[in-house]
Amino acid sequence: MSGDRASVLLRVTLPLDTLPIVSAHPDPMADEDYRLAVVDLLGALAYGELTAFGRLADDSSLAPTLGDKAALAAMAVAEYNHFALLRDRLVDLGAGPEEAMEPFIAALEAFHERTAPGNWLEGLVKAYVGDGIAEDFYREVSAYLDDSTRDLVLSVLEDTGHSAFAVERVRAAIEVDPRLAGRLALWGRRLVGEALSQAQRVAAERDALANLLVGGITERGADLAEVGRMFARLTENHTKRMASLGLSA
Amino acid sequence: MSGDRASVLLRVTLPLDTLPIVSAHPDPMADEDYRLAVVDLLGALAYGELTAFGRLADDSSLAPTLGDKAALAAMAVAEYNHFALLRDRLVDLGAGPEEAMEPFIAALEAFHERTAPGNWLEGLVKAYVGDGIAEDFYREVSAYLDDSTRDLVLSVLEDTGHSAFAVERVRAAIEVDPRLAGRLALWGRRLVGEALSQAQRVAAERDALANLLVGGITERGADLAEVGRMFARLTENHTKRMASLGLSA
Numbered sequence: 021m022s023g024d025r026a027s028v029l030l031r032v033t034l035p036l037d038t039l040p041i042v043s044a045h046p047d048p049m050a051d052e053d054y055r056l057a058v059v060d061l062l063g064a065l066a067y068g069e070l071t072a073f074g075r076l077a078d079d080s081s082l083a084p085t086l087g088d089k090a091a092l093a094a095m096a097v098a099e100y101n102h103f104a105l106l107r108d109r110l111v112d113l114g115a116g117p118e119e120a121m122e123p124f125i126a127a128l129e130a131f132h133e134r135t136a137p138g139n140w141l142e143g144l145v146k147a148y149v150g151d152g153i154a155e156d157f158y159r160e161v162s163a164y165l166d167d168s169t170r171d172l173v174l175s176v177l178e179d180t181g182h183s184a185f186a187v188e189r190v191r192a193a194i195e196v197d198p199r200l201a202g203r204l205a206l207w208g209r210r211l212v213g214e215a216l217s218q219a220q221r222v223a224a225e226r227d228a229l230a231n232l233l234v235g236g237i238t239e240r241g242a243d244l245a246e247v248g249r250m251f252a253r254l255t256e257n258h259t260k261r262m263a264s265l266g267l268s269a
Numbered sequence: 270m271s272g273d274r275a276s277v278l279l280r281v282t283l284p285l286d287t288l289p290i291v292s293a294h295p296d297p298m299a300d301e302d303y304r305l306a307v308v309d310l311l312g313a314l315a316y317g318e319l320t321a322f323g324r325l326a327d328d329s330s331l332a333p334t335l336g337d338k339a340a341l342a343a344m345a346v347a348e349y350n351h352f353a354l355l356r357d358r359l360v361d362l363g364a365g366p367e368e369a370m371e372p373f374i375a376a377l378e379a380f381h382e383r384t385a386p387g388n389w390l391e392g393l394v395k396a397y398v399g400d401g402i403a404e405d406f407y408r409e410v411s412a413y414l415d416d417s418t419r420d421l422v423l424s425v426l427e428d429t430g431h432s433a434f435a436v437e438r439v440r441a442a443i444e445v446d447p448r449l450a451g452r453l454a455l456w457g458r459r460l461v462g463e464a465l466s467q468a469q470r471v472a473a474e475r476d477a478l479a480n481l482l483v484g485g486i487t488e489r490g491a492d493l494a495e496v497g498r499m500f501a502r503l504t505e506n507h508t509k510r511m512a513s514l515g516l517s518a
Contacts, residue, residue: 070335073342077326086319086367086374090356093322093349100346107339118335125335 048166049113057232058169059113062106063120064222064229065158065176069103070121071128072096072151076182079143091185098180109172123226127218134214141193141200142207145265148186149208152261153215153254160250164232190265205267212258297415298362306481307418308362311355312369313471313478314407314425318352319370320377321345321400325431328392340434347429358421372475376467383463390442390449391456394514397435398457401510402464402503409499413481439514454516461507 049055076096083089107117135150137143155177162173194201223230233247262269298304325345332338356366384399386392404426411422443449472479482496511518 067335070339070342073345074326074330077323077345078330081323081327086370090319090352090366093319093352096322096326097346097349100342103339103342117339121335 048169053228053231055113057228058165059110059115059120060123060226060229061158061161061165061173061232062110062113062169063115063117063122064124065173066103066106066110066117067121067124067128068154069099069106069176071132072099072147073103075132075143075147079140079147082140082143084140088189091181095180095182095185102176105172105176109169124222127222130221131214131218135211141190141204144186144190145204145207145267146211148183148190148265149258149261150211150215151182153212153258156254156257157219160253161233187264190267194266201267204265205262205269208262208265208267208269297418302477302480304362306477307414308359308364308369309372309475309478310407310410310414310422310481311359311362311418312364312366312371313373314422315352315355315359315366316370316373316377317403318348318355318425320381321348321396322352324381324392324396328389328396331389331392333389337438340430344429344431344434351425354421354425358418373471376471379470380463380467384460390439390453393435393439394453394456394516395460397432397439397514398507398510399460399464400431402461402507405503405506406468409502410482436513439516443515450516453514454511454518457511457514457516457518 049058073096076092076099080089080092080096083092110117110120131150135146137146158173158177162170165173190204194204223233259269298307322345325341325348329338329341329345332341359366359369380399384395386395407422407426411419414422439453443453472482508518
């Protein structure tokens with residue numbers, strides 16, 4: 021029997037929605053739990069990028085020189101472009117971008133409210149240290165994603181040039197006034213503590229997202245021992261970032 | 270005598286900087302007064318775009334919904350892209366972008382300080398009415414520019430979609446609460462008054478720019494009667510914009 025004949029037979033004997041998917045690469049989004057986890061992940065990332073845009077724009081208006089102002093505005097624009105990519109993918113996945121972002125507003129706003137920078141340097145440390153730990157986390161999660169979603173996540177995590185900018189400005193300020201180091205180190209510890217407490221809150225509220233990480237959905241996730249090692253890696257990278265600022269973690 | 274021979278002769282007999290410019294389209298920037306006026310104009314526009322970016326980003330963080338937040342962020346990004354075009358042209362003209370923007374900071378900051386919006390609606394009216402009158406002004410000035418500069422100026426004046434957005438939101442708000450109309454009309458009058466007073470300050474301080482407009486540089490500018498007619502057109506357009514918001518001018 022030729023392939024065409026077989027398909028005619030199928031069309032005749034099966035209702036349309038039970039036609040088997042024949043593909044070497046089955047669509048990972050056919051698994052509804054997985055699709056929901058990805059929508060959650062992209063929604064959280066999208067809202068993070070949109071608030072990063074706003075924060076960098078705020079920092080831009082606080083910038084001491086026109087050159088810094090323009091540089092921070094450029095970084096804000098890069099974050100917005102990441103947001104736009106994520107929003108478009110959410111639409112492709114059949115999700116409303118606003119609905120997908122909604123569940124993460126409270127945790128992110130709480131984080132930003134508790135860690136409002138008191139000045140230009142605290143803002144730089146927050147962007148570098150806070151975004152750094154968030155980026156590391158998303159990079160770890162990306163290991164459990166399908167290729168297409170992973171490529172998107174890794175592309176929006178690309179550094180917009182802010183890291184080098186922050187490191188340079190903070191180190192220069194500490195060189196001028198070494199007493200800043202103690203206060204900024206304390207600020208860095210507070211940032212991490214608040215970030216982890218809000219991350220826990222999200223994990224507790226968003227089952228699909230938490231399952232993605234700890235292996236609840238098919239075989240993709242890590243076991244709990246691997247999650248422990250992941251947190252060790254996050255902490256280690258955080259310590260490195262603080263050191264590159266000239267601060268103790 | 271062939272052309273080549275003539276040029277050899279010129280090279281021999283004339284010092285380099287007195288070589289005559291032979292072109293059907295002489296470089297308008299060869300006129301140093303004109304080049305300085307263009308640098309002033311682009312510097313003012315560039316700083317205006319950079320602050321428009323910051324203002325729209327601020328409005329984005331005040332936006333009542335996620336959709337509005339994202340829409341305003343997109344408009345802020347469009348303003349930043351305009352800024353980047355102007356900055357690149359300033360560099361092409363041999364000017365430092367920061368030095369070119371510097372003279373306009375005080376007037377623009379004073380304007381924004383005196384017209385800080387008290388709420389979301391005042392912000393929308395300010396962006397629509399304030400940017401509208403500035404755009405009309407730059408469009409008028411563009412009549413006295415060389416083709417290449419005029420094309421750039423007109424391209425960065427292109428509406429980023431903010432006008433329709435502001436009109437829709439303000440009209441909807443007045444429909445819900447008609448008492449808003451009186452307060453917002455007053456606000457519109459204050460905006461124009463402050464804009465004109467800061468424009469006068471700039472004109473008084475920046476000779477090259479003022480000359481560009483009133484015909485001091487070659488034959489490009491308008492005479493004073495034409496300047497009067499220009500102000501009449503600006504006022505007329507302002508009245509139309511207020512009407513489209515549902516407000517009396």
